Amino acid sequence: xxxxxxxxxxxxxxxxxxxxxxxxxxxxxxxxxxxxxxxxxxxxxxxxxxxxxxxxxxxxxxxxxxxxxxxxxxxxxxxxxxxxxxxxxxxxxxxxxxxxxxxxxxxxxxxxxxxxxxxxxxxxxxxxxxxxxxxxxxxxxxxxxxxxxxxxxxxxxxxxxxxxxxxxxxxxxxxxxxxxxxxxxxxxxxxxxxxxxxxxxxxxxxxxxxxxxxxxxxxxxxxxxxxxxxxxxxxxxxxxxxxxxxxxxxxxxxxxxxxxxxxxxxxxxxxxxxxxxxxxxxxxxxxxxxxxxxxxxxxxxxxxxxxxxxxxxxxxxxxxxxxxxxxxxxxxxxxxxxxxxxxxxxxxxxxxxxxxxxxxxxxxxxxxxxxxxxxxxxxxxxxxxxxxxxxxxxxxxxxxxxxxxxxxxxxxxxxxxxxxxxxxxxxxxxxxxxxxxxxxx
Amino acid sequence: xxxxxxxxxxxxxxxxxxxxxxxxxxxxxxxxxxxxxxxxxxxxxxxxxxxxxxxxxxxxxxxxxxxxxxxxxxxxxxxxxxxxxxxxxxxxxxxxxxxxxxxxxxxxxxxxxxxxxxxxxxxxxxxxxxxxxxxxxxxxxxxxxxxxxxxxxxxxxxxxxxxxxxxxxxxxxxxxxxxxxxxxxxxxxxxxxxxxxxxxxxxxxxxxxxxxxxxxxxxxxxxxxxxxxxxxxxxxxxxxxxxxxxxxxxxxxxx
Numbered sequence: 001x002x003x004x005x006x007x008x009x010x011x012x013x014x015x016x017x018x019x020x021x022x023x024x025x026x027x028x029x030x031x032x033x034x035x036x037x038x039x040x041x042x043x044x045x046x047x048x049x050x051x052x053x054x055x056x057x058x059x060x061x062x063x064x065x066x067x068x069x070x071x072x073x074x075x076x077x078x079x080x081x082x083x084x085x086x087x088x089x090x091x092x093x094x095x096x097x098x099x100x101x102x103x104x105x106x107x108x109x110x111x112x113x114x115x116x117x118x119x120x121x122x123x124x125x126x127x128x129x130x131x132x133x134x135x136x137x138x139x140x141x142x143x144x145x146x147x148x149x150x151x152x153x154x155x156x157x158x159x160x161x162x163x164x165x166x167x168x169x170x171x172x173x174x175x176x177x178x179x180x181x182x183x184x185x186x187x188x189x190x191x192x193x194x195x196x197x198x199x200x201x202x203x204x205x206x207x208x209x210x211x212x213x214x215x216x217x218x219x220x221x222x223x224x225x226x227x228x229x230x231x232x233x234x235x236x237x238x239x240x241x242x243x244x245x246x247x248x249x250x251x252x253x254x255x256x257x258x259x260x261x262x263x264x265x266x267x268x269x270x271x272x273x274x275x276x277x278x279x280x281x282x283x284x285x286x287x288x289x290x291x292x293x294x295x296x297x298x299x300x301x302x303x304x305x306x307x308x309x310x311x312x313x314x315x316x317x318x319x320x321x322x323x324x325x326x327x328x329x330x331x332x333x334x335x336x337x338x339x340x341x342x343x344x345x346x347x348x349x350x351x352x353x354x355x356x357x358x359x360x361x362x363x364x365x366x367x368x369x370x371x372x373x374x375x376x377x378x379x380x381x382x383x384x385x386x387x388x389x390x391x392x393x394x395x396x397x398x399x400x401x402x403x404x405x406x407x408x409x410x411x412x413x414x415x416x417x418x419x420x421x422x423x424x425x426x427x428x429x430x431x432x433x434x435x436x437x438x439x440x441x
Numbered sequence: 442x443x444x445x446x447x448x449x450x451x452x453x454x455x456x457x458x459x460x461x462x463x464x465x466x467x468x469x470x471x472x473x474x475x476x477x478x479x480x481x482x483x484x485x486x487x488x489x490x491x492x493x494x495x496x497x498x499x500x501x502x503x504x505x506x507x508x509x510x511x512x513x514x515x516x517x518x519x520x521x522x523x524x525x526x527x528x529x530x531x532x533x534x535x536x537x538x539x540x541x542x543x544x545x546x547x548x549x550x551x552x553x554x555x556x557x558x559x560x561x562x563x564x565x566x567x568x569x570x571x572x573x574x575x576x577x578x579x580x581x582x583x584x585x586x587x588x589x590x591x592x593x594x595x596x597x598x599x600x601x602x603x604x605x606x607x608x609x610x611x612x613x614x615x616x617x618x619x620x621x622x623x624x625x626x627x628x629x630x631x632x633x634x635x636x637x638x639x640x641x642x643x644x645x646x647x648x649x650x651x652x653x654x655x656x657x658x659x660x661x662x663x664x665x666x667x668x669x670x671x672x673x674x675x676x677x678x679x680x681x682x683x684x685x686x687x688x689x690x691x692x693x694x695x696x
Binding site: 386407 | 489490491492512513514516517518523525528529531532533534538539542543544546547550582599603
């Protein structure tokens with residue numbers, strides 16, 4: 001346990017749990033209440049992680065934990081149309097759902113798809129038939145924030161696709177955060193795709209700019225049954241003031257496919273993504289693509305885990321980072337191949353362009369392989385602009401700023417071109433160009 | 442158009458240009474020849490504004506302006522073009538987007554409105570035809586996976602698109618087979634006019650059979666040691682560079 005004495009939020013959660021539990025859990029099953037209590041006790045013991053925890057070695061939370069936060073109230077807040085407009089993806093044919101501070105606000109729905117079960121978590125967790133999804137305890141060694149979420153979550157989105165079903169259009173889920181005072185919100189989301197179901201989800205994270213600090217501790221659990229396919233994009237474009245800790249666990253059954261595209265843009269003070277793919281049965285396929293563009297004093301940390309438990313699974317990971325100004329980036333990519341997981345194919349690549357003179361990146365690939373018949377590779381690069389490329393562009397009349405913008409876009413292209421919806425790709429490119437110099441073309 | 446006076450330059454504290462004098466007028470084609478390491482490509486780099494080259498003495502006037510105080514992009518916008526000896530590959534930057542950006546910036550500098558998509562396409566098609574550049578290459582990433590010849594032809598295509606007043610071709614003929622050499626030369630000949638000028642840097646006389654120069658200069662040891670007309674190139678082809686090296690050494694000894 002690390003010292004939690006100087007962390008006002010630690011006192012707030014430890015002292016506030018009993019009242020909170022009374023408030024949110026009257027309809028919950030006794031097992032869920034027990035799970036919450038256990039999670040709370042574990043968090044009380046471990047507290048918030050410090051740089052002495054291996055998984056937080058490069059991500060010092062001290063400066064973000066100095067502020068006081070109140071625990072999120074479920075009361076809905078009005079949302080500015082401008083914020084929703086900013087989150088919308090032009091020319092993207094999709095169903096849109098909006099969650100405000102983790103609570104689904106149905107009035108903002110644009111069309112509601114049939115053939116899919118959609119429920120607020122507040123309802124789902126009270127349903128005995130669904131209780132099993134909430135009663136499991138969190139996975140892994142580093143559970144500080146997932147325990148905290150398990151103890152406190154009150155709402156979010158429960159999605160289930162029945163066996164063999166699919167939607168005609170992707171689902172766009174907008175997570176909007178807004179507060180008039182410092183606030184901690186802890187949404188829980190659960191996506192379940194039954195056998196042979198297919199779904200495309202694009203999630204956008206946005207927030208209103210303001211003086212209030214918002215700590216989002218989000219936890220998403222995804223279950224992909226045999227032959228299920230999920231295409232999952234995440235666009236993190238929250239404003240300064242937001243501290244986002246985002247944990248996603250994906251459990252994959254036989255022959256399932258999971259594609260993840262994580263884009264993190266300048267704005268939020270802190271973004272910590274934990275993305276864990278647990279390959280629990282054979283012949284699964286997993287693609288993790290990430291692009292982070294950090295600016296200002298921002299800290300963006302991507303921790304990924306691909307856990308190859310069974311034979312003949314394929315995983316491929318490509319994360320690229322652009323670090324501007326005084327930003328800090330962290331990439332930690334762990335690939336764990338169990339002894340059983342023969343015929344594993346696991347590939348990982350992380351490339352970084354460090355542009356700001358005071359920008360830094362810590363990149364750490366971690367491969368643990370206990371099977372002997374596998375194909376695994378990893379690679380990390382950290383570099384600056386190629387002087388030769390810059391000179392070539394400038395020698396054709398392209399100004400230095402525009403030349404750099406071209407080179408950043410070119411660097412990001414390996415990831416952006418992987419998105420299968422062109423409207424989303426164009427949207428990402430626009431978001432990128434807001435933060436790097438614009439060309440005259 | 443271009444007046445170079447007593448130009449001295451160094452790279453990594455090594456003196457590489459030791460007093461170049463050269464005047465190029467509109468409508469002229471100048472060939473610069475010379476043995477390896479004589480400073481030919483360095484002269485091209487200095488004129489284009491490559492950062493690790495430092496001018497230690499002398500001046501360069503381009504269209505009445507001081508070229509040496511301009512950054513590389515300004516030189517290009519003023520109408521100077523360097524066809525690179527080794528054009529680099531930039532994966533992820535499409536040839537088209539690159540040219541649109543370059544043309545946009547150059548036009549913007551000259552107070553011209555940007556070309557719309559249709560006008561750009563028309564211009565691009567016209568120039569592709571002029572220099573026999575494969576349309577499929579135009580849409581690919583800049584030089585990525587291009588053959589040596591394709592890269593050189595792309596340089597000439599860019600030259601055609603940007604319509605510079607002074608073009609410097611830095612050993613554009615090196616690594617070209619005879620067909621590519623013919624295509625590149627024909628492109629240049631079509632682009633020649635009384636308003637623009639070319640400096641053609643080459644090691645061999647071969648290219649000059651296709652692009653006939655008005656003047657030929659021999660660069661040796663950082664200086665122009667001899668100037669003449671196209672007959673000088675033939676003489677060099679026949680006798681090699683040794684006699685000029687010898688002469689230059691004798692001159693240096695008597696000084």
